[in-house]
Amino acid sequence: MTEVAYIYDAIRTPRGKGKKDGSLHQASPIWLVRTLLKEMQQRHNLDTSLVDDIVLGCVTPVGEQGSDIARIAAIDAEWHESVAGLTLSRFCASGLESINLAATKVMSGMEDLVVAGGVESMSRVPMGSDGGAWYMDPRVNVSTQFAPQGVGADAIATLRGFTREDVDAFATESHRRAAAAWENGYYDKSVVPVTDINGLLLLDKDETIRPNTSVETLAKLNPSFAMPGKMGFDSVILDKYTTIEEVNHVHHAGNSSGIVDGSALCLVGSKAAGEKAGLKPRAKITMASVIGSEPTIMLTGPTPACQKALDKAGMTAADIDLWEINEAFAAVPMNTAADFGVSLDKVNVNGGAIAMGHPLGATGAMLVTTVLDELERRDLNTAMITLCVGGGMGIATIIERV
Numbered sequence: 001m002t003e004v005a006y007i008y009d010a011i012r013t014p015r016g017k018g019k020k021d022g023s024l025h026q027a028s029p030i031w032l033v034r035t036l037l038k039e040m041q042q043r044h045n046l047d048t049s050l051v052d053d054i055v056l057g058c059v060t061p062v063g064e065q066g067s068d069i070a071r072i073a074a075i076d077a078e079w080h081e082s083v084a085g086l087t088l089s090r091f092c093a094s095g096l097e098s099i100n101l102a103a104t105k106v107m108s109g110m111e112d113l114v115v116a117g118g119v120e121s122m123s124r125v126p127m128g129s130d131g132g133a134w135y136m137d138p139r140v141n142v143s144t145q146f147a148p149q150g151v152g153a154d155a156i157a158t159l160r161g162f163t164r165e166d167v168d169a170f171a172t173e174s175h176r177r178a179a180a181a182w183e184n185g186y187y188d189k190s191v192v193p194v195t196d197i198n199g200l201l202l203l204d205k206d207e208t209i210r211p212n213t214s215v216e217t218l219a220k221l222n223p224s225f226a227m228p229g230k231m232g233f234d235s236v237i238l239d240k241y242t243t244i245e246e247v248n249h250v251h252h253a254g255n256s257s258g259i260v261d262g263s264a265l266c267l268v269g270s271k272a273a274g275e276k277a278g279l280k281p282r283a284k285i286t287m288a289s290v291i292g293s294e295p296t297i298m299l300t301g302p303t304p305a306c307q308k309a310l311d312k313a314g315m316t317a318a319d320i321d322l323w324e325i326n327e328a329f330a331a332v333p334m335n336t337a338a339d340f341g342v343s344l345d346k347v348n349v350n351g352g353a354i355a356m357g358h359p360l361g362a363t364g365a366m367l368v369t370t371v372l373d374e375l376e377r378r379d380l381n382t383a384m385i386t387l388c389v390g391g392g393m394g395i396a397t398i399i400e401r402v
Contacts, residue, residue: 057094057118096364153329178351260357301394
């Protein structure tokens with residue numbers, strides 16, 4: 001049994017600075033998810049008893065984000081008690097993996113209507129606070145040839161020949177595009193303002209965009225990963241990549257993704273389920289893939305993941321109108337675009353995580369909302385969404401308008 005998995009809705013919160021002075025700090029992670037569930041129900045007068053499951057990505061599912069936040073959020077949002085909930089982590093791929101899992105549920109016929117997305121409150125649940133052998137066990141650290149992602153990003157830049165000016169120029173453009181998109185109202189359709197329990201506005205716009213960013217201002221920032229490189233991680237890279245003599249450290253806070261809070265949800269379902277709920281499909285999920293990639297640099301996964309999805313769909317890179325390549329570090333989307341010969345004019349056209357931040361478990365779902373809105377605005381048809389993933393993985397999803 002093979003059903004088509006349609007996207008009926010895609011919404012997100014704004015992204016708030018992931019620190020105690022950030023505008024979403026006082027909003028708990030479950031409040032962010034609850035806000036979107038309430039909005040989704042109200043937008044469509046949705047009979048929530050028709051929804052089978054909520055699949056929610058969360059990279060750090062501990063503390064306030066623990067105890068299967070997906071199910072608890074469904075109860076808190078007063079959705080029908082029959083709606084189940086699943087919280088998953090595939091590191092930075094979690095939000096997109098949730099959508100892909102929802103699609104497979106629908107395409108198999110096992111379920112009919114699924115909410116999928118992610119949440120991460122990085123100001124309240126710090127990154128890495130869930131521990132794990134990869135970070136904490138020296139034996140595993142050495143045996144897996146672990147290096148911090150920032151050092152890996154610098155290694156990509158070195159291998160590819162990207163200069164400090166190149167990555168700073170990419171970052172500057174991310175801020176410019178994000179600021180222009182907000183100014184022109186491109187994010188208005190899908191961004192849901194977050195209020196507090198009294199209805200007072202906390203945030204209605206992405207908080208970390210700096211429109212005045214320039215290559216000249218970024219040039220004043222010191223590289224962030226030269227020190228861990230000198231502590232020994234450069235040697236890990238050089239032992240593996242013998243064609244380079246040293247790692248050129250070019251990444252810093254200004255050309256890397258920001259730490260932020262946020263959530264995003266998509267409504268995915270079959271044709272029959274959508275008709276029963278009175279919904280109109282906006283797009284379909286054509287293909288999705290995950291792969292394992294080189295774990296030391298760990299940021300090269302988007303290229304093979306995208307190629308796998310394209311091959312399975314019988315498509316080529318030329319068939320993709322718009323690309324959303326997560327800006328974990330500037331070198332990542334630059335590298336993927338170069339691999340496919342794709343113009344940066346088609347990549348992250350409304351800015352990315354360098355400007356607006358990377359709320360780990362939610363980012364993949366946020367990219368879907370962004371690119372779907374932009375496909376509709378430009379009257380284009382196909383998009384590729386992809387992210388590099390911790391541990392050396394990649395994820396990719398192809399969507400098509402209907």
